[in-house]
Amino acid sequence: xxxxxxxxxxxxxxxxxxxxxxxxxxxxxxxxxxxxxxxxxxxxxxxxxxxxxxxxxxxxxxxxxxxxxxxxxxxxxxxxxxxxxxxxxxxxxxxxxxxxxxxxxxxxxxxxxxxxxxxxxxxxxxxxxxxxxxxxxxxxxxxxxxxxxxxxxxxxxxxxxxxxxxxxxxxxxxxxxxxxxxxxxxxxxxxxxxxxxxxxxxxxxxxxxxxxxxxxxxxxxxxxxxxxxxxxxxxxxxxxxxxxxxxxxxxxxxxxxxxxxxxxxxxxxxxxxxxxxxxxxxxxxxxxxxxxxxxxxxxxxxxxxxxxxxxxxxxxxxxxxxxxxxxxxxxxxxxxxxxxxxxxxxxxxxxxxxxxxxxxxxxxxxxxxxxxxxxxxxxxxxxxxxxxxxxxxxxxxxxxxxxxxxxxxxxxxxxxxxxxxxxxxxxxxxxxxxxxxxxxxxxxxxxxxxxxxxxxxxxxxxxxxxxxxxxxxxxxxxxxxxxxxxxxxxxxxxxxxxxxxxxxxxxxxxxxxxxxxxxxxxxxxxxxxxxxxxxxxxxxxxxxxxxxxxxxxxxxxxxxxxxxxxxxxxxxxxxxxxxxxxxxxxxxxxx
Numbered sequence: 001x002x003x004x005x006x007x008x009x010x011x012x013x014x015x016x017x018x019x020x021x022x023x024x025x026x027x028x029x030x031x032x033x034x035x036x037x038x039x040x041x042x043x044x045x046x047x048x049x050x051x052x053x054x055x056x057x058x059x060x061x062x063x064x065x066x067x068x069x070x071x072x073x074x075x076x077x078x079x080x081x082x083x084x085x086x087x088x089x090x091x092x093x094x095x096x097x098x099x100x101x102x103x104x105x106x107x108x109x110x111x112x113x114x115x116x117x118x119x120x121x122x123x124x125x126x127x128x129x130x131x132x133x134x135x136x137x138x139x140x141x142x143x144x145x146x147x148x149x150x151x152x153x154x155x156x157x158x159x160x161x162x163x164x165x166x167x168x169x170x171x172x173x174x175x176x177x178x179x180x181x182x183x184x185x186x187x188x189x190x191x192x193x194x195x196x197x198x199x200x201x202x203x204x205x206x207x208x209x210x211x212x213x214x215x216x217x218x219x220x221x222x223x224x225x226x227x228x229x230x231x232x233x234x235x236x237x238x239x240x241x242x243x244x245x246x247x248x249x250x251x252x253x254x255x256x257x258x259x260x261x262x263x264x265x266x267x268x269x270x271x272x273x274x275x276x277x278x279x280x281x282x283x284x285x286x287x288x289x290x291x292x293x294x295x296x297x298x299x300x301x302x303x304x305x306x307x308x309x310x311x312x313x314x315x316x317x318x319x320x321x322x323x324x325x326x327x328x329x330x331x332x333x334x335x336x337x338x339x340x341x342x343x344x345x346x347x348x349x350x351x352x353x354x355x356x357x358x359x360x361x362x363x364x365x366x367x368x369x370x371x372x373x374x375x376x377x378x379x380x381x382x383x384x385x386x387x388x389x390x391x392x393x394x395x396x397x398x399x400x401x402x403x404x405x406x407x408x409x410x411x412x413x414x415x416x417x418x419x420x421x422x423x424x425x426x427x428x429x430x431x432x433x434x435x436x437x438x439x440x441x442x443x444x445x446x447x448x449x450x451x452x453x454x455x456x457x458x459x460x461x462x463x464x465x466x467x468x469x470x471x472x473x474x475x476x477x478x479x480x481x482x483x484x485x486x487x488x489x490x491x492x493x494x495x496x497x498x499x500x501x502x503x504x505x506x507x508x509x510x511x512x513x514x515x516x517x518x519x520x521x522x523x524x525x526x527x528x529x530x531x532x533x534x535x536x537x538x539x540x541x542x543x544x545x546x547x548x549x550x551x552x553x554x555x556x557x558x559x560x561x562x563x564x565x566x567x568x569x570x571x572x573x574x575x576x577x578x579x580x581x582x583x584x585x586x587x588x589x590x591x
């Protein structure tokens with residue numbers, strides 16, 4: 001007995017260790033997958049922020065180039081004296097464009113005129129001025145002691161009629177005004193220069209953080225306030241699966257553990273960087289690992305209970321057999337009626353075992369029938385119709401009625417095409433689409449979605465309402481990916497109406513400046529419409545295989561990849577309605 005319990009304990013410990021290893025593997029896989037999704041979204045956010053910053057600074061660069069060609073500036077540079085009209089021009093342009101200052105410099109770097117009259121500054125020898133005098137556009141960034149602000153400088157050369165540059169126009173852009181639009185947004189964004197100094201950020205506590213020694217930076221040609229330069233936030237790199245993870249000690253407004261991404265920006269000489277909080281990824285991975293461990297432990301406990309039950313039955317059978325053996329001698333003296341009764345009971349027990357085996361086999365066959373019922377029902381009706389039309393065709397052929405025979409053959413061909421279309425829709429949806437955005441017929445896409453979703457809708461007693469237009473409607477998109485989006489919306493609508501008495505899904509198409517596809521249900525509606533497209537947000541149970549909260553987020557990304565838009569809201573008459581906006585095909589717009 002002690003040996004048996006010792007063996008059971010060893011098996012239990014080994015099973016728990018295996019479950020722990022399996023849960024750790026699930027956690028790592030889920031964590032890496034979530035990091036990949038965060039990285040893709042972070043790269044998109046970083047690229048969008050970088051493009052926005054470059055676009056805003058581009059306005060000041062173009063302003064400097066345009067002002068350099070103004071006819072009133074050359075006389076002022078040649079004479080070294082600015083008229084009131086020139087100063088008024090600079091002030092008017094600075095006020096209208098939001099520039100911090102605009103200055104006109106002569107060939108020595110002296111300021112001939114400025115918009116703000118903030119005092120004279122000698123620009124001779126500065127890299128932006130020297131580059132402008134060489135005939136190119138000078139770009140520089142610094143902390144301006146003149147204005148006590150961070151600034152970008154754009155110096156455009158002013159060419160003489162003979163050709164060489166005789167001066168330059170210097171446009172000063174206020175960095176704080178540029179970054180004000182995205183200050184405080186998530187995730188944490190910052191832009192560092194070649195010295196490793198954070199010059200722009202949506203977190204003010206990161207500005208002037210430096211990865212180099214302060215004396216190295218103070219000796220460089222860039223201008224920074226040495227008293228404001230501070231060491232960079234405490235970072236401990238923790239790479240995983242090729243991803244750059246940082247453990248950050250930078251205050252309550254920065255994530256404690258973050259995914260670090262960067263993007264070079266050679267146009268302005270900086271590097272865009274982003275810190276994305278990985279706490280949601282860790283929570284999701286932990287939740288999935290816990291669910292996997294719970295399922296394994298539950299399965300192990302079930303196996304243990306079955307084994308213990310079989311062991312108890314075996315011990316009971318052994319005791320029963322011993323008692324039967326002890327009383328066999330007495331039972332031999334019992335009359336023949338008792339022996340016949342024993343034989344009858346033995347036969348009944350054998351019949352019971354056979355009946356149980358047959359019930360088990362019937363249960364297996366029933367499960368297999370339920371798995372194949374949907375597709376079998378969709379193909380069985382055309383097959384029966386084909387058989388009927390074929391028999392009628394034989395009869396018409398025997399009666400020498402070729403026209404009726406031809407009509408039956410046409411019906412058989414149409415039914416065969418219908419079966420082929422059902423199978424083709426399933427195969428087309430299963431394949432991985434890699435084709436670029438092209439012109440497709442949204443009406444045929446909706447037809448395919450209804451054919452695929454029809455069996456499920458009928459099984460759930462849901463009415464699919466769709467009034468197709470008479471002509472095709474061509475839009476820009478991908479055939480399979482649009483099917484995936486619409487199938488997801490229709491499937492969500494069917495799931496949402498599980499507890500609803502009136503079950504109805506309406507699909508509509510409207511053509512205006514863009515093509516709008518709507519999917520409306522009669523369910524309970526959306527509890528939080530503003531969160532439905534967030535990753536990992538779901539109203540379904542955690543144990544549901546479809547409840548990970550990624551379906552609508554993936555659909556949002558697919559529609560945006562076509563240049564379209566998707567939104568969801570509650571309908572005034574009840575239920576939810578989702579609208580997909582797609583660009584019309586060029587040929588249809590021209591028509």
